[in-house]
Amino acid sequence: MRPLLPALTLAALLAAGGARAELIGDAEAGAQAFNACKGCHQIGQGAEDRIGPHLNGIFGRRAAVHDGYAYSASMERAGVDGLTWTLETLDAYIENPRALVSKTRMSYPGMKNEQARADLLAYLRTFSDNPANIPEAAPTAIGTDHSVDPDILAIQGDPEYGEYLSSECVSCHQADGSALGIPSITRWPEEDFVIAMHAYKDRLRPHPVMQMMAGRLSNEEIAALAAYFKDLD
Structure with missing residues (x-):
């Protein structure tokens, strides 16, 4: 040692x-x-x-x-x-x-x-x-603080708006929660969903397509998607 x-x-x-x-x-x-x-x-x-x-x-x-x-x-x-x-x-x-x-x-x-x-x-x-x-x-080498602002995590997402926004998500992710080579995002805890999306925004998560998708979304849109997928059956 x-x-x-x-x-x-x-x-x-x-x-x-x-x-x-x-x-x-x-x-x-x-x-x-x-x-x-x-x-x-x-x-x-x-x-x-x-x-x-x-x-x-x-x-x-x-x-x-x-x-x-x-x-x-x-x-x-x-x-x-x-x-x-x-x-x-x-x-x-x-x-x-x-x-x-x-x-x-x-x-x-x-x-x-x-x-x-x-x-x-x-x-x-x-x-x-x-x-x-x-x-x-x-x-x-240390980077800048990557943690998500508590004010962002506190945003109450509108699940109906999330459903409207979800069409691009479910073109790859299975709405029924199955994982056919792509991980499921159905019934994720809202906070985990938001933090994961901001990890793509900050390029901590390396997937280039998800980095692009997350980069186009506002904080309110991410919260709405999180609220929609949290309770999706």
């Missing part, structure tokens, strides 16, 4: 041309935060796949490419679409797994505390290549 960087607060340059540095987290505190992950994942020397894959070398790796582990179909699709594990995408996944990968088998509901996530990511980073080159390493 590589030695932990003792009580180190990591700093990284912004990925998009920023000279400003932001705190990533404390790796030593992240070792404690990893207790929430131990039931399914191992990390460090001798780590093996369990319910979930081991997490050595996770930074910079394409989703669902770790040999020997049986990933869900949704995770495999995300990898094919281009999802790569960076600080930004891992943060989004740990915060709300289903907002980034809709039908992930990971049952963990998400780590909502931003500082705890930052510490956990700093800890995970020490088990990827060249942890000593922080803050220069590209995999640690």
Whole structure:
């Protein structure tokens, strides 16, 4: 096992041309935060796949490419679409797994505390290549806050308007909830639907068609679609 960087607060340059540095987290505190992950994942020397894959070398790796582990179909699709594990995408996944990968088998509901996530990511980073080159390493470059504004999540969508807007959605997604190669969006919780659509808007979810579709929708239209599909039989 590589030695932990003792009580180190990591700093990284912004990925998009920023000279400003932001705190990533404390790796030593992240070792404690990893207790929430131990039931399914191992990390460090001798780590093996369990319910979930081991997490050595996770930074910079394409989703669902770790040999020997049986990933869900949704995770495999995300990898094919281009999802790569960076600080930004891992943060989004740990915060709300289903907002980034809709039908992930990971049952963990998400780590909502931003500082705890930052510490956990700093800890995970020490088990990827060249942890000593922080803050220069590209995999640690931190992006802007991706979380959805609570005011957006509070918008009450009109399901009738959502039904009107849904024709493009159901040209690919099955209204009856079946998943014929494309994940179902029927009976999604509204908040998960909204967060997922904004993840496409922010290009965290990599599917180019969905990025285009989400980019054309207003906050009110996304809320309306979420309200419609939530109760669709």
